[in-house]
Amino acid sequence: MSDITDAAKRLLLGRPVSSEFVNQAVLPKRIALPVFSSDALSSVAYAPDEILLTLALAGTSALIWSPWIGAVVLLVLLTVVASYRQNVYAYPNGGGDYEVTTENLGKKAGLSVASALLVDYVLTVAVSISSASQYAASAISALRGHETILAIGIIIVLTVINLRGVREAGRAFAIPVYLFMAAIGTLAMAGFFQYLSGTLGTAHSADFTLVPQEAFDQGLTGLGGALLIARAFASGSAALTGVEAISNGVPSFKKPKSKNAATTLLLLGLISTFMFATILLLAQATGVKFVEDPATQLTLNGAPVDQGYIQHPVIAQLAEVVFSGTPWLVFIVSAVTGIILMFAANTAFNGFPILGSILARDGYLPRQMHNRGDRLAFSNGIMTLAAGAVVLVWIFDAQVTRLIQLYIVGVFVSFTLSQLGMVKHWTGKLRKATDPIQRRRMRRSRVVNAAGFVMTGVVLVVVLITKFTHGAWITLLVMAVLYIVMGGIRKHYDSVAEELDLGEDIAGARALPSRVHAIVLLSQIHKPAMRAVSYARATRPSTLEALTVAVDAEDTVRLRKRWEALEIPVPLRVLNSPYREITRPVLSYVRSIRRQSPRDLVVVYIPEYVVGHWWEQLLHNQSAARLKSRLLFTPGVVVSSVPWQLSSAENQGVETTYFEQSGQPRAIEDRRRR
């Protein structure tokens, strides 16, 4: 890496951060709540909209169902909260769904959950940021029509921030999350007050009539109606995403960690419930309409709605009604909602790389996913997540409604398997426990987790049935591909580890080659070549020879004469190359030496220029690079690069202090000098 790249990286990403900071942050509940809840809370920005939007397909009368669907969603939400409270107690060191499932249900189930979670993190970013850009466009009219590019821009900004590493996470997270709670709380209170006092207005969209789809001419009847209600419920279940975040973060809580985490989780559940219910009820009271395509689905006095009609998200519509006298409050609500959605996406930017790192540690992903980048951030994971989200946003034009069809599948796969794992966990514990009080507590936990398993399992089935053709198949396909790829990577690492294992053959490992046959490759006689010869001679091999390939007859004659004139005590060997190739003759010569004396070691010294700029690299070393990569395939050969630093390469040094743990360089074999 050149100096400039390095400097640019520093400027963009900040100074590197030392390991000691990694596990330092311990959060009190008042900070932990906002840190871990932005994902879960932010889903009220789009989940109610999706319920209304789905029901709208069956006409105005169908909207009556929305509070009931909401109630079922909340029932599932509270069940899941209760379930994960058990996880928090059972795994005080942080029981992510992947670990819980792997430990209790085995590697395959764990890998399924991992695939589901990876896909879901990407979707969290795509959905949250798409929704955020819709709120931004609803608040700032200049952004309308540019939602996709705006969303991609936000993802890029988040990526850079996360590559820098978020150190001030706690405090910076707390403020906007509490602002969001305050905004929705104020909206709720003002709204209910107006409702009770009879002063609550109606939404702008309340005057519209919904045009039902052909299938729903008769309203919500028959199997079609039931399926639509189920689909609305499935979409509304997006409200549950992010609930599991706290169970991953138990180690970050103040002691008693599990208790504090469980309390925070309960709090999160209650706040989420309150917000979700408020929005659905106010939406019904004010007659809010929300549809996928206003131009065809809305009519005003029998005529299609005006082309210029801009449909705002539900929260924005509610704010317009409730705060109709104070436009800046309306703006604040949209702005705060947009910001909380970005923080929700940011949760994925934390979660995805950590999961990736754990999977890399377990051998399911390439090792480099396990390396932390400079700023304590898992750079590779962050880049992968961002790339995935950008692709999704691009393909689906940043349309939340289309993206939400892909979402949720993954969440509920991991919910369901994790809860099943917990049931098994308690069963296993019960087998060993004898203390009746403990046993009673375990039994109760098992019942809670079993309820969670059944509930989330049913939702999963509903989601699969109602959304498969709408886009869930894409998620399942990607999950399957990830599952297969990760399994393949693990298999590869396993077979390599087995192949490389020392085993019992310690003597074999200690055996030394008997002789060293050194070869210096020459193409010209210049300083780099002479340095390579000197260095090779300094290592005092058993045999040493210089080797050149005769590509051009005249050049070779000149080289041979020059060599003889220098009177260096090393023989020069010339290989003919009828095909003007360099690599093949050298390779086959090296192999012939190995065949003659297989127990010897062949060391090939290659003089190499080191240049300072990439374009200079294009002008040099092309043959050397090819030759090196081929020689590596030959057993019993060491490829030694003897670099010659050209003046342009001189400013490329890096200086950092290193920290030594032990030992001093010790001369183990220094007979020659004596």
Place this chain on the structure above:
Amino acid sequence: MSDITDAAKRLLLGRPVSSEFVNQAVLPKRIALPVFSSDALSSVAYAPDEILLTLALAGTSALIWSPWIGAVVLLVLLTVVASYRQNVYAYPNGGGDYEVTTENLGKKAGLSVASALLVDYVLTVAVSISSASQYAASAISALRGHETILAIGIIIVLTVINLRGVREAGRAFAIPVYLFMAAIGTLAMAGFFQYLSGTLGTAHSADFTLVPQEAFDQGLTGLGGALLIARAFASGSAALTGVEAISNGVPSFKKPKSKNAATTLLLLGLISTFMFATILLLAQATGVKFVEDPATQLTLNGAPVDQGYIQHPVIAQLAEVVFSGTPWLVFIVSAVTGIILMFAANTAFNGFPILGSILARDGYLPRQMHNRGDRLAFSNGIMTLAAGAVVLVWIFDAQVTRLIQLYIVGVFVSFTLSQLGMVKHWTGKLRKATDPIQRRRMRRSRVVNAAGFVMTGVVLVVVLITKFTHGAWITLLVMAVLYIVMGGIRKHYDSVAEELDLGEDIAGARALPSRVHAIVLLSQIHKPAMRAVSYARATRPSTLEALTVAVDAEDTVRLRKRWEALEIPVPLRVLNSPYREITRPVLSYVRSIRRQSPRDLVVVYIPEYVVGHWWEQLLHNQSAARLKSRLLFTPGVVVSSVPWQLSSAENQGVETTYFEQSGQPRAIEDRRRR
């Protein structure tokens, strides 16, 4: 490269060809003529069209000028032929314009010619193939509207053929060139016979009236008229491209080489003249109209021409008139013309890589342009040429008329400079020569070349004046960029060569480092690591230590214990890495050793996996690769890769015999074993 890639390359490109074949082919005149003339002859497929097209801008009456313009073009052509006949005698070993100019006018002039020629080769391909695809579309109606993609497809096919290397060049070239001569000859004879007998019909386009551009309402008058005639002449000069080909190819002729080449050149000039004149005269006799945009420039009985009117190239239109009774003959003429155009493009595929190789030899282009690929072909040059031509065809929609504006500039730059060089050449010879007969011959040659210089110089000025704004500026710009880039590359190689030159310091070149400090990098203890340790020990360095970086505390403790258990007589040093980096601590440790004893040599052994598939490479060696590239920047360090071939890499071997010129491996230092 993997086996599969290798096999695919073989399948596509054929078996490698030995050096011995390079200079084998010696051609009799009857084969040499077609081999070297396709470029020059094929230009009659578009040069007359461009004259008619340019004149058409001034209305129907202006077409009367076409034979006269043609006559001037032919005058220039014959002068150039005469000039190059002198080159052929003066440089019997092949005097390309680049060599002639460099030798007589110096490096800068030579580099200018080289830039011009490189650009022109690309344009030869673009123009010829665009024209070929127009002929194809005129013969096969299904191809109409797909000319661009067809042209790009043809270029790709030519590229593959040339990467294979054209061995059967002679015979394969001869047939279509003679067919083309026969086709045009038949067309001419039949046409003149019909003309004389009064049975020659009129072209379909003869009924059209040409709509003159506003500026030419009054016909060809004033400065504007003169400039248009000059422009028509400049476009018609495209007929001269390719005449120089024979002067490059003198060594390929049978003895007496120069004489045979000169005769062939004269023959080429005469045939070219005959064809060119025939086409222009027949076009006038049959009233052929050819315009850039039929929809706006042609009217029939006062009304704009039908939208569906397809304008065929002039040769095709002539064939339709002359062979009106026998459509298959019409088809044959178009087909043969298309094929000859492809052969013309192929000439560039031969010339460009050879010129590139010569320029690379002279240090103006990257060294790898000088390497021949497997099949005697300069693969890099071929790929560069094809890429340039594809880009041009794409940008200009395969429209010959637009491309022709860029063409010719380069040709005449090199014509002019080369002829000036020849004048200087003869002047220099005259200074030494004493034999009066020889002197007379030289004087005559000098006069011929001087005439050529004046003539081509005037044409160059005309071309620049009439075509600069129409596109010639692009050519000049690219030429300037090439000139600067090639000059820069040469400067770089020169400064590197100076930096690397041994000079007088032979003693310094022979000095040996005093001690060898060996370091083996360990990340785990497995077979590859133990092999690296064994190999390092086998080289018996002055000091030897194993080095590991503590990225993970637990892993390091485990590694240290395992190391001690193995009881290997090599100390293990652990470097702390608070930033979890591997590269920096190792680098700074190595530097600290160099600082302590600058005269010592540090050899760093890096165990490396060798895998068989590119995707496996992604899973391994990432840290090793980064570390290696950084260590190369540290002076006094040798980086030794100790490869461990994983089983997947086992089938990657190549076996070819090598040919040894001299010497047997000799043990120069084998004291240790005794």
